[in-house]
Amino acid sequence: MNILIYLSNSIIPLIIFLIVGFGILQKVSVFDSFVEGAKDGFLTVYKIMPTLIGLMIGVGIFRQSGTLSGLANLLRPITDLFHFPGELVPLVVVKMFSSSAATGLLLDIYKEFGTDSYLGLLASILMSCSETIFYTMSIYFVTAEVRKSRYTLAGALFATLGGIVGSVFLMKWMI
Numbered sequence: 001m002n003i004l005i006y007l008s009n010s011i012i013p014l015i016i017f018l019i020v021g022f023g024i025l026q027k028v029s030v031f032d033s034f035v036e037g038a039k040d041g042f043l044t045v046y047k048i049m050p051t052l053i054g055l056m057i058g059v060g061i062f063r064q065s066g067t068l069s070g071l072a073n074l075l076r077p078i079t080d081l082f083h084f085p086g087e088l089v090p091l092v093v094v095k096m097f098s099s100s101a102a103t104g105l106l107l108d109i110y111k112e113f114g115t116d117s118y119l120g121l122l123a124s125i126l127m128s129c130s131e132t133i134f135y136t137m138s139i140y141f142v143t144a145e146v147r148k149s150r151y152t153l154a155g156a157l158f159a160t161l162g163g164i165v166g167s168v169f170l171m172k173w174m175i
Helices: 002-025 030-064 067-081 086-095 099-113 118-128 133-144 152-174
Strands: none
Touching: 002 030, 030 067, 030 086, 030 099, 030 133, 067 086, 086 099, 086 118, 099 118, 118 152, 133 152
16 A cells, blocks of 8 residues: 555656656757746646636626526426426536535535435446536637637537536446
């Protein structure tokens, strides 16, 4: 076990050493390349910052206004039909926009129902079986300057639905 801890603690410095060493062997100005890459990264962050701020504000307003609980109550007949707990609807909706906000909701679920409860376990599986669709699409498409997304949103929503259904089946199988 100690060898794994030593290996995990030394892998990042080893990779950095190998990259710098390879650059020196190739006669590349390693520091200048690093500075150029950092500059490009900063420009990318600058381009996506308005999108990030808009998403964070929107999710915060959505969560604090009580709209999520209203949406859960509105969808309760449908979720009951599919044996999906209505308490997890806000988690699923928020996860499509922000993983950190969804993590906050997950912690709320843990506090209210417990980590080992049916809802706690299902929420954990849901978090790992879904993606931040709108966040990911906005960041990647803004960065790559993609104007036509074609079927990306439909495919991502279908995959999320598949993750939700798979999570429920997995929980039914586990209990």
